[in-house]
Amino acid sequence: MIVASHRGPERFQREADGTFTRQRGAGGVVSALQPLLAGGGAAWIAAAMGDGDRAAVAAGAARSDDFDLHLLSLDPDAHRLHYDLISNSLLWFLHHGLFDLPRRPVFDDRFEEAWSAFRSVNQAFADEIVSAARDGDPVLVQDYHLALVPAMVRAQRPDVSLVYFQHTPHCGPNSMGVLPTTAATELLASMRSCPTGFHSQRWVRAYEACCEIVAGMAPGPAFAAPLGIDPEALDASASGPEASRELALLDDLVDGRRVILRVDRIEPSKNIVRGFLAYDLFLERNPQWRERVVFVALLYASRENLAEYQAYRAEVEHAAERVNNRWATAGWTPIALDPEDVYPRSVAGMCRYDVLLVNPLKDGLNLVAKEGPYLNERDGVLALSTEAGAFDELGDAALAVHPFDIAQTASVFESALAMDSDERKARAARLRELTASRTSRHWLDELVAHARAEAG
Amino acid sequence: MIVASHRGPERFQREADGTFTRQRGAGGVVSALQPLLAGGGAAWIAAAMGDGDRAAVAAGAARSDDFDLHLLSLDPDAHRLHYDLISNSLLWFLHHGLFDLPRRPVFDDRFEEAWSAFRSVNQAFADEIVSAARDGDPVLVQDYHLALVPAMVRAQRPDVSLVYFQHTPHCGPNSMGVLPTTAATELLASMRSCPTGFHSQRWVRAYEACCEIVAGMAPGPAFAAPLGIDPEALDASASGPEASRELALLDDLVDGRRVILRVDRIEPSKNIVRGFLAYDLFLERNPQWRERVVFVALLYASRENLAEYQAYRAEVEHAAERVNNRWATAGWTPIALDPEDVYPRSVAGMCRYDVLLVNPLKDGLNLVAKEGPYLNERDGVLALSTEAGAFDELGDAALAVHPFDIAQTASVFESALAMDSDERKARAARLRELTASRTSRHWLDELVAHARAEAG
Numbered sequence: 001m002i003v004a005s006h007r008g009p010e011r012f013q014r015e016a017d018g019t020f021t022r023q024r025g026a027g028g029v030v031s032a033l034q035p036l037l038a039g040g041g042a043a044w045i046a047a048a049m050g051d052g053d054r055a056a057v058a059a060g061a062a063r064s065d066d067f068d069l070h071l072l073s074l075d076p077d078a079h080r081l082h083y084d085l086i087s088n089s090l091l092w093f094l095h096h097g098l099f100d101l102p103r104r105p106v107f108d109d110r111f112e113e114a115w116s117a118f119r120s121v122n123q124a125f126a127d128e129i130v131s132a133a134r135d136g137d138p139v140l141v142q143d144y145h146l147a148l149v150p151a152m153v154r155a156q157r158p159d160v161s162l163v164y165f166q167h168t169p170h171c172g173p174n175s176m177g178v179l180p181t182t183a184a185t186e187l188l189a190s191m192r193s194c195p196t197g198f199h200s201q202r203w204v205r206a207y208e209a210c211c212e213i214v215a216g217m218a219p220g221p222a223f224a225a226p227l228g229i230d231p232e233a234l235d236a237s238a239s240g241p242e243a244s245r246e247l248a249l250l251d252d253l254v255d256g257r258r259v260i261l262r263v264d265r266i267e268p269s270k271n272i273v274r275g276f277l278a279y280d281l282f283l284e285r286n287p288q289w290r291e292r293v294v295f296v297a298l299l300y301a302s303r304e305n306l307a308e309y310q311a312y313r314a315e316v317e318h319a320a321e322r323v324n325n326r327w328a329t330a331g332w333t334p335i336a337l338d339p340e341d342v343y344p345r346s347v348a349g350m351c352r353y354d355v356l357l358v359n360p361l362k363d364g365l366n367l368v369a370k371e372g373p374y375l376n377e378r379d380g381v382l383a384l385s386t387e388a389g390a391f392d393e394l395g396d397a398a399l400a401v402h403p404f405d406i407a408q409t410a411s412v413f414e415s416a417l418a419m420d421s422d423e424r425k426a427r428a429a430r431l432r433e434l435t436a437s438r439t440s441r442h443w444l445d446e447l448v449a450h451a452r453a454e455a456g
Numbered sequence: 457m458i459v460a461s462h463r464g465p466e467r468f469q470r471e472a473d474g475t476f477t478r479q480r481g482a483g484g485v486v487s488a489l490q491p492l493l494a495g496g497g498a499a500w501i502a503a504a505m506g507d508g509d510r511a512a513v514a515a516g517a518a519r520s521d522d523f524d525l526h527l528l529s530l531d532p533d534a535h536r537l538h539y540d541l542i543s544n545s546l547l548w549f550l551h552h553g554l555f556d557l558p559r560r561p562v563f564d565d566r567f568e569e570a571w572s573a574f575r576s577v578n579q580a581f582a583d584e585i586v587s588a589a590r591d592g593d594p595v596l597v598q599d600y601h602l603a604l605v606p607a608m609v610r611a612q613r614p615d616v617s618l619v620y621f622q623h624t625p626h627c628g629p630n631s632m633g634v635l636p637t638t639a640a641t642e643l644l645a646s647m648r649s650c651p652t653g654f655h656s657q658r659w660v661r662a663y664e665a666c667c668e669i670v671a672g673m674a675p676g677p678a679f680a681a682p683l684g685i686d687p688e689a690l691d692a693s694a695s696g697p698e699a700s701r702e703l704a705l706l707d708d709l710v711d712g713r714r715v716i717l718r719v720d721r722i723e724p725s726k727n728i729v730r731g732f733l734a735y736d737l738f739l740e741r742n743p744q745w746r747e748r749v750v751f752v753a754l755l756y757a758s759r760e761n762l763a764e765y766q767a768y769r770a771e772v773e774h775a776a777e778r779v780n781n782r783w784a785t786a787g788w789t790p791i792a793l794d795p796e797d798v799y800p801r802s803v804a805g806m807c808r809y810d811v812l813l814v815n816p817l818k819d820g821l822n823l824v825a826k827e828g829p830y831l832n833e834r835d836g837v838l839a840l841s842t843e844a845g846a847f848d849e850l851g852d853a854a855l856a857v858h859p860f861d862i863a864q865t866a867s868v869f870e871s872a873l874a875m876d877s878d879e880r881k882a883r884a885a886r887l888r889e890l891t892a893s894r895t896s897r898h899w900l901d902e903l904v905a906h907a908r909a910e911a912g
Contacts, residue, residue: 097630100556101817102724102768106733107861172630174553174662177843180861206630268558277562312558361557387633405563405636 001042001448002132004125004149005142006087008046008071009034010064012056020052020061028367029142029167032440035233038066043137045070045128047079047121070132072124081117085110087145088303094175095144095168096269096362098308107180115183119148126152133160138451141194143167151190162194163451165225168364169389170203173213185215192220195450199226199365200389221454225446226393228438229370238351238375242344250296250348253336258293258417261353261380263346263368265302266339268312271359271385271403272299276319276335278359278409283327283334285410289417291332298349300341350375355416357383358390359401359409365389369398373431379424381416382431383409393438397430457498457904458588460581460605461598462543464502464527465490466520468512476508476517484823485598485623488896491689494522501526501584503535503577526588528580537573541566543601544759550631551600551624552725552818554764563636571639575604582608589616594907597650599623607646618650619907621681624820625845626659629669641671648676651906655682655821656845677910681902682849684894685826694807694831698800706752706804709792714749714873717809717836719802719824721758722795724768727817727841727859728755732775732791734815734865739783739790742870747788749873751779754805756797806831811872813839814846815857815865821845825854829887835880837872838887839865849894853886 009030010022024034025046037044044067048054054073056062062071074082093099126149129139133153138161141149150164176184188211198204201224211219237243250259260279264270279295299316303309320337327334338345350356356372366388373382373394384391384398391398399416402408419427465486466478480490481502493500500523504510510529512518518527530538549555582605585595589609594617597605606620632640644667654660657680667675693699706715716735720726735751755772759765776791783790794801806812806828814825825846829838840847840854847854855872858864875883 097557101553101860102727103729103771105860106730107858107863108733108737109863111861111863172628174628175630178860180858180864271558273559274562277564281564315559402563402636404557404561404634405567407563407565407567408636 001037001040002045002129002137002139003033003037003042003142004045004129004139004146005029005033006047006083006145007049008053008069009038009044009067010069011049011053012062013052014055020056020059022064025049032227032230032367033142033444034066035230036440036444041068043068043070043132045072045125045132047071048073070128072128074121074124078117078120081114082121083145084305085114086118089306089308090179091144091147092168094178095171097171097175098268098361099178101178105178111180115180122146122148123152125149126156129153129160130156133157135159136161138163138448140165140447140451147187148190150194150196151186154193161451161454163197163447163454164191164194165197165447166191166203166364167199167227168203169200169362170198170207170210172206173209176210176214184210188215188217192217195221195223195454197223197225197447197450198389200224200392202392203364203389221450223446223450224392225443225450226389226438227365227367227443228440229367229374229435230440231374231436234347234371234375237344237347240344243347243351246342246345246348247352250345250352254294254296254352257291257332258354259349259352260293260295260355260357260413261298261349261372262296262357263298263349263372266299266309266313266316267302268308269361269363271361272297272316273319274403274406274409275357275359276316276323278406279335279413280323280326281406281410282413283323286414290327290334291329293417294333295335296349296353297335297337298346299337299339301339347375351377353380354378355381355383355413357401358388359383359385359403360388361385361403363388363390369394370435373428374435376428379421379428381419381424381427383412383416394431394434397427397434457493457496458501458585458593458595459489459493459498459598460501460585460595460602461485461489462503462539462601463505464509464525465494465500465523466525467505467509468518469508470511476512476515478520481505488683488686488823489598489900490522491686492896492900497524499524499526499588501528501581501588503527504529526584528584530577530580534573534576537570538577539601540761541570542574545762545764546635547600547603548624550634551627553627553631554724554817555634557634561634567636571636575642578602578604579608581605582612585609585616586612589613591615592617594619594904596621596903596907603643604646606650606652607642610649617907617910619653619903619910620647620650621653621903622647622659622820623655623683624659625656625818626654626663626666628662629665632666632670640666644671644673648673651677651679651910653679653681653903653906654845656680656848658848659820659845677906679902679906680848681899681906682845682894683821683823683899684896685823685830685891686896687830687892690803690827690831693800693803696800699803699807702798702801702804703808706801706808710750710752710808713747713788714810715805715808716749716751716811716813716869717754717805717828718752718813719754719805719828722755722765722769722772723758724764725817725819727815728753728772729775730859730862730865731813731815732772732779734862735791735869736779736782737862737866738869739779741866745873746783746790747785750789751791752805752809753791753793754802755793755795757795803831807833809836810834811837811839811869813857814844815839815841815859816844817841817859819844819846825850826891829884830891832884835877835884837875837880837883839868839872850887850890853883853890
């Protein structure tokens with residue numbers, strides 16, 4: 001099997017003595033795939049992500065015990081344009097509907113250069129796939145950073161068993177028209193050259209509508225295959241000593257109060273500010289709940305080189321501050337905002353919550369919405385946005401959140417905290433059943449099957 | 457015939473002696489319908505729009521020589537919520553895709569109150585229609601301010617020949633989901649209760665997709681009927697003394713240079729800032745055109761009680777100022793920004809332009825794109841956004857503008873100014889033919905036919 005993803009399963013760092021140490025790579029795609037594939041003989045093609053990776057490649061030390069690792073040392077300027085401008089500032093914003101359209105995006109002469117760089121990075125991945133692929137190997141191309149790879153591979157090797165999976169939502173035809181026409185057509189033409197998967201049937205439909213309406217092409221084969229959790233890894237984390245220590249610290253912090261939890265990157269699509277506004281409204285409407293609940297917000301920064309993320313982080317912090325300034329008492333801080341990225345703390349939070357808030361504007365899947373209910377030990381309630389891909393599977397057992405409607409979200413807090421224990425138990429049991437029954441292994445098997453079916 | 461529109465065909469002002477004077481009402485719907493219906497015995501139902509109108513209603517003086525005028529004196533608080541919050545700040549932004557979604561809209565407890573007010577204003581229109589309608593009268597309900605009227609009329613009078621026409625675009629299902637579910641469903645359920653028209657087949661398709669995907673309902677009958685120009689009124693304006701005077705002033709201003717023109721409300725959907733950025737890029741790329749062209753921007757303020765419009769106006773002015781600061785010479789100002797709303801000046805500009813820029817992000821139709829080519833006397837080139845409804849009819853004879861792509865827009869300026877006279881003549885002739893052959897009368901006749909067909 002060959003996996004291609006923008007980030008690799010391991011990152012390298014050069015130590016003072018000239019040797020290299022390794023750590024697990026970051027990001028959702030790596031977290032999902034790494035444990036499934038480690039030690040199974042898979043080839044993994046990824047970009048060298050920084051000076052450490054690049055030095056390891058140069059020294060011939062970019063090797064892994066678990067994979068046949070192919071780290072690509074890309075031209076740093078081209079890689080920056082590929083990643084910051086096209087992937088993160090354009091395609092991510094497009095598919096999540098984050099643009100303030102009267103103002104952004106503006107396509108100028110720089111765009112042509114950035115798009116060429118995006119193309120050249122995709123070509124480097126495609127070339128590596130072509131040279132690594134043996135007959136019958138399924139090739140799994142992961143996510144929008146590599147959306148042009150399928151057509152590039154097909155152009156050289158029509159025989160390869162290829163599948164492309166996009167972890168984000170896919171925008172509809174109105175939004176797709178925001179892209180310059182040639183770029184939109186190039187993306188869609190590439191995606192239709194092999195089976196294309198998403199976490200939700202909604203993104204499949206949107207992709208198909210884009211092919212038909214924006215590009216005037218019949219869509220290629222497309223399918224929905226939601227990612228599942230990794231039960232063994234979660235069980236191991238939850239029963240480990242670090243999670244226990246974090247759970248004790250959390251218990252001290254909340255001091256017997258009810259816990260509303262969120263665990264998110266600081267990211268505009270996660271809708272963190274409206275979550276705090278809804279909590280503010282909830283406290284205003286429900287004096288009886290003041291001092292009896294804590295909103296634990298485990299938030300960690302990302303993409304801080306982009307102005308939009310710096311601005312959003314400030315807005316998140318200001319919103320939390322306003323709520324705390326308005327309602328805090330001597331012994332009670334309504335929102336505990338924790339900006340550190342400590343995984344055992346997230347695990348502890350997921351074990352402990354009474355209400356888990358997952359209210360994105362739009363989200364390809366949202367794995368926290370699955371991991372939380374799987375781990376939770378208190379029959380906690382899942383408050384889940386209808387716009388998260390995971391709502392397709394979990395919606396019936398969750399309380400539905402309308403992400404733009406803070407009055408409705410405040411009512412969901414009320415319902416969740418007032419819910420009788422029979423209903424909580426029944427919903428929590430159903431959520432555990434749903435999240436435990438479809439694992440990341442199922443997802444991977446489906447991707448491979450789609451790749452193989454098409455080649456056959 | 458009965459027409460219902462938010463604004464009426466005439467506005468009233470109380471003079472010092474206690475009598476009332478009248479002037480023609482503002483806005484595109486009134487401009488289109490007033491000359492077609494004046495003196496024909498039509499009833500026109502509209503909201504009293506200010507103190508003058510309200511005083512005229514109270515004094516029994518809200519009468520017209522041309523219409524059976526029914527001005528509704530609405531509760532001022534409810535009317536403000538209906539107009540500023542729901543119509544202008546919510547539905548307009550929704551259908552034109554103007555929201556910065558990580559930040560706006562936020563639906564809080566105030567929204568319920570505003571939506572109730574929107575409903576009550578629509579109910580007042582519906583009640584007036586019901587009491588005014590005689591058997592067989594076609595009833596023409598105009599625009600999104602009155603989107604709930606069809607269902608309300610139908611509930612009381614299933615027999616009425618009703619048609620609803622929306623002059624804006626209609627958003628797709630992804631955007632429609634931004635509205636609270638009950639509001640989205642209520643709008644769509646109302647619109648499907650009678651034939652619903654738009655200026656473009658694209659908005660018809662988007663509306664139908666919203667019915668199916670957001671509301672899970674089969675759409676009602678829907679049709680595209682683009683508004684046409686009013687040739688007699690345009691001819692009269694263009695040959696009048698005021699337009700001649702304005703044309704002379706314009707000739708002085710541009711001093712023999714080529715003219716790029718735009719005529720727009722200052723409105724985020726009109727994409728005025730990117731138009732200036734594209735012109736800046738055009739001047740940067742084309743030194744030979746510096747001092748030989750003037751961008752005449754006839755822009756008039758609107759909705760200045762809304763913060764978003766104040767902010768956008770400042771951005772427009774700053775963008776023009778930056779271009780002028782960068783390129784102006786002693787004898788040449790690259791952009792002549794005129795913020796006065798003088799209709800004969802617009803007519804003069806439309807007669808005189810070499811290039812007419814109409815580059816909205818999204819526009820239901822855009823009548824300037826039709827009026828300009830009809831009036832123009834210099835074989836001017838139409839540079840038209842693919843996202844304007846008028847592009848359906850005029851796209852082949854225009855140069856297509858991608859509204860987000862300023863590099864492409866700058867190239868359109870280059871092509872338009874460099875176009876040889878044969879091609880200019882041929883395109884201009886085709887545009888005149890297209891714009892002259894479908895008038896506002898055709899549009900009105902189609903609306904009436906749709907209303908009658910449904911009742912029959």
